[in-house]
Amino acid sequence: MKYLVALCFLTLTSLCSSQSRQNPPSNPAPDLSSTPTLYVVGYAHLDTQWRWEYPKTIGEYLPDTLHKNFDLFEKYPHYIFNFSGSNRYRMMKEYYPADYRRLQGYVAAGRWFPAGSSVEESDVNSPAAESIIRQVLYGNEYFRRDFGRSSAEYMLPDCFGFPASLPSLLAHAGIKGFSTQKLTWHSSAPAGGPDSPEKTPVGIPFNLGFWTGPDGKGVIAAFNPGSYAGNVAYDLSKSDLQNNARDYVDWPKRVGVNGKVSGLFTDYHYYGTGDIGGAPGESSVNFVEAIASKGKVALPPRSGAPASQEVQMGDGPLRVVSSTAEQMFLDITPNQAAVLPRYAGDLELIEHSAGSLTSQAYQKRWNRKNELLADAAERASIIALQTGARSYPQERLNRAWTLVLGGQFHDIIAGTATPQAYEYSWNDDVLAMNQFASVLTSATEAVAAALDTRSKGIPVVVYNRQRGKGSLPGKSFVRRLRRLRSASSSDAHD
Numbered sequence: 001m002k003y004l005v006a007l008c009f010l011t012l013t014s015l016c017s018s019q020s021r022q023n024p025p026s027n028p029a030p031d032l033s034s035t036p037t038l039y040v041v042g043y044a045h046l047d048t049q050w051r052w053e054y055p056k057t058i059g060e061y062l063p064d065t066l067h068k069n070f071d072l073f074e075k076y077p078h079y080i081f082n083f084s085g086s087n088r089y090r091m092m093k094e095y096y097p098a099d100y101r102r103l104q105g106y107v108a109a110g111r112w113f114p115a116g117s118s119v120e121e122s123d124v125n126s127p128a129a130e131s132i133i134r135q136v137l138y139g140n141e142y143f144r145r146d147f148g149r150s151s152a153e154y155m156l157p158d159c160f161g162f163p164a165s166l167p168s169l170l171a172h173a174g175i176k177g178f179s180t181q182k183l184t185w186h187s188s189a190p191a192g193g194p195d196s197p198e199k200t201p202v203g204i205p206f207n208l209g210f211w212t213g214p215d216g217k218g219v220i221a222a223f224n225p226g227s228y229a230g231n232v233a234y235d236l237s238k239s240d241l242q243n244n245a246r247d248y249v250d251w252p253k254r255v256g257v258n259g260k261v262s263g264l265f266t267d268y269h270y271y272g273t274g275d276i277g278g279a280p281g282e283s284s285v286n287f288v289e290a291i292a293s294k295g296k297v298a299l300p301p302r303s304g305a306p307a308s309q310e311v312q313m314g315d316g317p318l319r320v321v322s323s324t325a326e327q328m329f330l331d332i333t334p335n336q337a338a339v340l341p342r343y344a345g346d347l348e349l350i351e352h353s354a355g356s357l358t359s360q361a362y363q364k365r366w367n368r369k370n371e372l373l374a375d376a377a378e379r380a381s382i383i384a385l386q387t388g389a390r391s392y393p394q395e396r397l398n399r400a401w402t403l404v405l406g407g408q409f410h411d412i413i414a415g416t417a418t419p420q421a422y423e424y425s426w427n428d429d430v431l432a433m434n435q436f437a438s439v440l441t442s443a444t445e446a447v448a449a450a451l452d453t454r455s456k457g458i459p460v461v462v463y464n465r466q467r468g469k470g471s472l473p474g475k476s477f478v479r480r481l482r483r484l485r486s487a488s489s490s491d492a493h494d
Helices: 002-017 054-075 086-095 097-108 129-147 166-172 251-262 282-293 327-331 361-387 394-406 419-450 473-493
Strands: 037-044 081-084 112-115 153-155 177-179 208-212 218-222 266-273 296-298 310-312 319-322 342-344
Touching (some): 054 081, 054 097, 054 282, 086 097, 097 129, 129 361, 166 177, 166 208, 177 327, 208 251, 251 266, 266 282, 282 296, 282 319, 361 394, 361 419, 394 419
Parallel strands (some): 037 081, 177 218
Antiparallel strands (some): 208 218, 296 310
16 A cells, blocks of 8 residues: 555656656757856736636636737747746637647747646645645646646746745755745845845845755745836846836846856846736837847937937847746756755745735635545545555546646635635635545445455444544544444433
8 A cells, every 4th residue: 555655656756857858958058157147038927816707817818818929929039928827728728729729839839838837826825735736746747738848947926925845845846946026025034135145125035046945955046036017128138327217127237246146147037917917018028039139129219319229239248038937947057056045944925915824714724625635535546446446536636636726826715816706716616525525435435345344233434534643533433433322222221
């Protein structure tokens, strides 16, 4: 029995850890110790449910994401788009099959990247560790099956804080890199500030470094990539001392500081649009195209200056790459990762979304019930498989788990979606519960039927899914059964 469980676990682990080997080869990586490089990641953030529900996402936001990016691909040959969540891809496949086939072509061509590795951009505070690992397992397995590739990074731009255990879980799931922009909303990390080595905002340990979990494993982390809804309106490859824009970042200077701290001259930069999907603004895409290809772009005239003129882009000291979400993490070698700044600990938010740990408790309760029921159903099914009583119901369990993982989206389980959104999510929870319960019942009945229960009295078979010493609810059940029999006997004598 122990061997069979270990075999199943090793199969899942090898499936996760092999993901990077299954991806198409990319261009030779630059030597980031000597070639300053900025990886620019085009992205559209979509809240699957938030101030709206699934029907609006399916009917409006997903087709808008598809069509806007298709148009940009045809106009800008260096444009790469990153979009996360196999759950959303599953919806696109079901409702827009013709567009989905076209999407598969763009993925094969390296223009559209299925990012994030997960089923959804989930919350990582309420779900169990098992769920976080399954987010990666199920997400990347979907990407491999439908696109022939997976991702080596975990993208959570908008999640409401991150526990200290997350980097260990991601590392064991085969993930190499992690990114988020949420720490600018003020995290609990005792790090950053004007006196920090990279002068990061308070609560942000570093721009680029290594986040270590409790067991010493971890992931390369981009903690300060800028807003996912940010625009690109200047040449990122060079410094502009006259640029007074509020969101201006002197990227050559920042990458230089990173290099002085770690010996690695690189950084990670989001740009795109937020919340309702779509695509980055065309003006930003035009700038990135010109910078990456070292072309020209027409800049609007400054006050008092003559009409706009075409200006050379991308000829500064910083190499700018229009990038997939994983490329930087793959380009960093193990030896280079070893010298990055380190951080170990929680990264929870302290001024935003603290109520998400308790809001919509019913959703959180049903999520936990499903996690426990899934565990019980899977254990019973392995016993039934080993005894030859039942085949393993892999497909039914996968379908149920997919519903549960979809409900862990960071605005759903965190409790920040509309009341109507929970009607859809509760429905998914109940469907999953029924699937898990049916599997559990079938497996336990099959095992019980194969047992030799010949004895005096009434035979009782108890399934105990708990593990370890002291976790014996079966004994308690037997004691209660004896009391009931005793009470029944007394009633009969009376």
